[in-house]
Amino acid sequence: MDRSTRTADDVLRLLDGLFAEDADKWQGFYDDRSRPVPFFVDKPDECLVAHVEAGLVPAGGRVLDLGCGPGRNARYLAERGFAVDAVDLSAGALAWARERAEAAGLPVRFLHGDAFTTDLVEGPYDLVHDSGCFHHIAPHRRVTYLDFLARHLAPGGHFSLTCFAAGPDGMGSELPDAAFYRDASLHGGLAYTAESLRTLFSSYEERALRRMHDEPADSPHFGEPFLWTALFRRPAANPWPGGAPAPTLRA
Numbered sequence: 319m320d321r322s323t324r325t326a327d328d329v330l331r332l333l334d335g336l337f338a339e340d341a342d343k344w345q346g347f348y349d350d351r352s353r354p355v356p357f358f359v360d361k362p363d364e365c366l367v368a369h370v371e372a373g374l375v376p377a378g379g380r381v382l383d384l385g386c387g388p389g390r391n392a393r394y395l396a397e398r399g400f401a402v403d404a405v406d407l408s409a410g411a412l413a414w415a416r417e418r419a420e421a422a423g424l425p426v427r428f429l430h431g432d433a434f435t436t437d438l439v440e441g442p443y444d445l446v447h448d449s450g451c452f453h454h455i456a457p458h459r460r461v462t463y464l465d466f467l468a469r470h471l472a473p474g475g476h477f478s479l480t481c482f483a484a485g486p487d488g489m490g491s492e493l494p495d496a497a498f499y500r501d502a503s504l505h506g507g508l509a510y511t512a513e514s515l516r517t518l519f520s521s522y523e524e525r526a527l528r529r530m531h532d533e534p535a536d537s538p539h540f541g542e543p544f545l546w547t548a549l550f551r552r553p554a555a556n557p558w559p560g561g562a563p564a565p566t567l568r569a
Contacts, residue, residue: 333458336502340454341407348388348410356542357387360418362394363449363480364531364539365547370398374476374525374549379444382470384433385451389415389426390540395447396424403439405429434462441470446477450545453481453507457495460518467552474554477522480530480545484509489544515548522550 323332334341351358375381378399383392386404388411396402396419404426406412412428419426431438446467455463471477482490490509491498498504512527526549533541 330458330462333456333499336499337456337504339502340456340504344408345410348408348414351388351414357390357450357540359540360388360390360393361533361538361540362391363447363547364533364537364541365480365526365549366391366394366447366449366478367539369445369476369478369549370395375400375445380442380472381445381447382439382441382443384446384448385454386415386428387411387450389418389428391447391449392426392428393419393422393424396426397422400445402426403429403443405431405433405439407432434459434466439470442472442475443470444472444475446471446475448478449480452479453490453510454504455508456504457498457508464518471552473552475552476525477519477550477552479515479548479550481515481548482507482509483529483544483546484511487544510546512546515546519548519550522552525549525551 323329369375378401381395381400381402383389383395383402383404386392386406387408389404392402392404392415402425404415405428406415407430409430412430415426416428419428429438433439452463467477482488484490484492488509490507491505492509493505498508515527516524526547528547529543530545530547531541532543533539
């Protein structure tokens, strides 16, 4: 008989167990690289390219590619001289990402594991880019996700997000949060409205929030209109957690 649950972290881990099957599916997801999965292409997100070309991230800045998959965005960022950390749960995804980066001679630091529940990454980062990770997180782990950003995004830094959009031309489940616990399934990923994203990230300054552009097959960029793309900025005056000064950014 297990009666060991006594802390908030214990509760979070207990709830994680409901969605173990959803988490496990990523381990074999990348085994067949020929599958017609949209984000298997070796193209960066069109929104990320727009952010970089707009000069929102200082040259040589530190960037985290959160849930990097086969590394298409990490490779793009490294090509442009950023110091890139890229993390993913899937060993198969990271093996593919490393192959791509090594073939191009790019210095990306790839990290395997759960960045939200371990000390796998070390901020501060000038940019955190999440392309499709957030909508696969269970509702109770949004608390962990927001805490992760608070600890690892530098004051004045940017958070870039793509996630499933709700609506008839969107993708993902629009069930209420409680239903995912009733069903013990994330139903392929959670859809979000613009209003829900604004509420969840209300402590950040909204810089952009729009549907991703529909990029044609011959485009050098990735874009699917069933996704939101958002850009938020952490206020520069926002103190580092605990009131301590923010660590010095690496040149």
